[in-house]
Amino acid sequence: MIILAIILLLSLWMNLYADTLTDVKARGFIRCGIHEALTGFSTIDKKGERIGFDIDFCRAISSAIFQSPDKVKYVPVNIKTRFLALSSGTVDVLSRNTTWSLDRDTGLGISFTAINFYDGQSFLVPKKFNIKQLSDLNGATICVMPGTTTELNLADYFSSRKIKYTPVVVESLHQAMVAYEQKRCDAFTTDRSALEVNIDLLKNPNDHEVLNEIISKEPLALAVASGDEKWRKIVTWVVWSTIQAEELEVDMRNVDSMKLSKNPKIMRLLGTTPLQGIDNLGLKPNFIYFVIAQVGNYGEIFKRNLKPLGLSRHLNHLWNNGGLMYSPPIR
Amino acid sequence: MINSNHRILSIVLWLAIFGIITAMISNLHLHISRQNLEFGFDFLLQRSGFDIGDTWITHQANMPYWNAILSGLVNTIIVAAFGIVIATLLGLVLAIMAKAPFVIIKSVSDVYINIFRNIPLLVQILFFHTLLINTLPEVNNAYTIGASYVTNRGIYLPTTSPWVLIPIITLPYFFITRRIKTGVFLSVISIGILYFSQWEHPVLNRFNLSGGGSFSIEWLALVIALSLYTASYIAEVMRGGFEAISYHQYETARALNISYIKMMRHVILPQAKPIFLPALLNQYLNLTKNASLGIAIGYPDFFGVTAGTILNQSGRALEMIFIVMVVYSLVNYFSITMISKISHPQWKRHV
Known part of the structure; x- marks a missing residue:
């Protein structure tokens, strides 16, 4: 008691x-x-x-x-x-x-x-794909972190424009960069600032680019x-x-x-x-x-x-x- | 005999437990209202807003949250089903090897068990994931086997209508029950159906292999790690069962000149089964629960989808954790009841 x-x-x-x-x-x-x-x-x-x-x-x-x-x-x-x-x-x-x-x-x-x-949300892609606009990513596998607004923006943007993609969820920024480097996914999407900062950590930063297109307000x-x-x-x-x-x-x-x-x-x-x-x-x-x-x-x-x-x-x-x-x- | 002191003590104890639970609930209630949070499950009907890539039941952004839970749950059940079958078969082989009369075979099983049992499962999952991603080829120079492709994104297979599978799945039944003629007849029919049915082949496009069916690399890594890890425990559980059988049984079998494999199959296994079955079921439950570790490699299993993605996107932490606990206990309860129902008559018959 x-x-x-x-x-x-x-x-x-x-x-x-x-x-x-x-x-x-x-x-x-x-x-x-x-x-x-x-x-x-x-x-x-x-x-x-x-x-x-x-x-x-x-x-x-x-x-x-x-x-x-x-x-x-x-x-x-x-x-x-x-x-x-x-x-x-x-x-x-x-x-x-x-x-x-x-x-x-x-x-x-x-x-x-x-x-x-x-x-704003952007995409990290290899330059060799020669992506001019986001619709060029049709059919791509895209790494995204679960539980983020970027995951929702990705689904919104691609489904409203009927662009097909396969999402692969990765728990952390570090894991995402590893998965991207090993070609588990064709592109990685998150906030532009994080991409611009992390592109330098790749083995050959010059082979990759952050797309200019921004798909969301963050x-x-x-x-x-x-x-x-x-x-x-x-x-x-x-x-x-x-x-x-x-x-x-x-x-x-x-x-x-x-x-x-x-x-x-x-x-x-x-x-x-x-x-x-x-x-x-x-x-x-x-x-x-x-x-x-x-x-x-x-x-x-x-x-x-x-x-x-x-x-x-x-x-x-x-x-x-x-x-x-x-x-x-x-x- | 219970004396009155004990009775008073137990009543006090029960009241205390009840009081603690009431206090916890009221405290929770107060905190929820203080933080302007609400508790309820209506949000499950709302649009989820996210896609899940690797599912057996499709989930897309315009579908509600409950559909995401369902597809996560089906993912977990399928991982568990594959894991249980592979782990049981492998565990059985290892256990039989462990009792074998040859030192080399024995030590192979011994080494295996000690390696896989002693390394944390999470480490093994990460290991197989890294191994597969690093050693398998990239998608544009995949290994091809017929119309199938093996890449570091997964295995891509040609698919056809699922109805074709029915005669193929039922085939082993006829062979096991030794109705060979029916079996052969059915095999001919299924080969015919397979030959003439419409196949959808995976095709390499600009980025990916599309069309056909696929097992993702995360799924493979998870199933492999879960099976290999659990097999080491199952082997020990079964070995325990074998060792509980009186050595007279082994010696009698040997005296009758029955081969080792036949002895295990017809003499030892039927007797050992009721002994190791409860512990074996525990291993199945562990495997099912351990599938939640798939979250570490981004496999969208039940736990990852509910306690990960949905919890985050909806912010309903309490509700989602509640759902997770209830669903896990229900799934495990039903699977255990079902498996023991299936196994029960058999071991009763042998004993």
Whole structure:
């Protein structure tokens, strides 16, 4: 009976608990759900530390909360466990090149925050097939990762155009590249960024190409568990602040001198003139200063992680530079 | 005699168990509603949106989720059926070899069993998959055997109407029951039918061999690994059965100058069968459940389709895991009941 009472109390107590920020502050670090290994987005460097585009956004959140970018525990999650890990509270935030879609936003107990990368689905094919358009792939065997939006896009696109294909599912990016290299499949489809990065890992990268045709919109965004509005706003505004900082040309190097700037936009960004509502986020008024000083603005994060791999910004340019990166005003 | 203390203790224990289960369910319910999730199986009727490549029952994007579950289940059952037949035959041969009066034959069986039993099944599946993909030729320079092709994507065979198979499947029955004349008559007819029926040959097009039937490389790797692995256990199970038979039986048979194979077949096996049968059925269940490891090489079996793809695409983790557990227990329950029903009268007769 005592055991029973304890269990009942425990379950009640667990349900009352839904303030992620208090949780995180008490714990002393955030738990960030990441990709195990995706070149450019999440890898381990020679010193054994996690680096990458997705990693930097975990670090940015840490900077905003703890004024230090290193208070992060990285939890590798795979395609299957990522949403459950988030909705069950195993991780506080998911920064794992995950596509934002209505289905996922409404049906899984998770909420998306802000888009930090605009991707699109493309195809990796050997040059010798001389593929000019996707319909040339009629009859091909195509490798695809199960449980991804790319699997659905592939089926949608090919069936609506009556192009025949045989899907072969492969559990991970690495396995897919091996299967493709061994000619188990004629083409491999996933997000263009992943293909462009991975083509260099093939034995003869020059014999292969990533098709220009894009068959889907893949806005990759950070996600949090539903039900904690404050936490969702924190993550959202951390992402946007990096974009806004790039727009205002505030970067890691000049952020300290920018503190003296008389530009009201920059003064608001760096918390020199405190904003009304910022207290409600539960963060320091100058949290963006720490994000920029310790991690950098969006452009810097992109340049550091993705530019060396030959990825160009395409849609990820700022809005005033022909891209889609646009932050609501910080005021 | 149960004294009252025991009775009170057991009531408390039962209440505690009941309480824990109730608490778990209510906690689950609370969490589900807190996260704005819903629990229900309506989504199974929705359009699935994904294709499955390698199936016996076609599944396409415009078909509902339940059809994907079904085609995954049929995939698992067929893998299990092939695996069980091959593993049993191979296991039997190995067990008979293990009791053979020749050291060389004995040690062959011994080496086999020790290798395949001691390496994790997952490793073996990955090994055979890698081996087949790397050693078999690419699709555009496939090995050809008649109108069949062997490639590192799979084996492609010519096909014809499935009705043709009926006389061929029934053939062994007539030979086993020694109705040779009917058997020969049927063979002539089936050869005739095979000769005159319409065949669909696999044809090499720009990318692939298409037309005809095929076994994918994932299917082959899975069936081979499952059969070879389970055969080593089945061999041990059967050897155990053989060793439970009194040595008098062996000596009597030898005294009557019966050959080793005949002795095993007519004297030892019928007596050993009821002894090893329960353990053998366990192996069949293990094989069926182990087919779920096909997920590692991308074979769309029941587990991979339900707990993998559908779970991901629909996000219904609780429901899908529930379905997986219920279906596995039902399938295994029915297959065990069926197999023991089939085997029961026979071993009763011999004993």
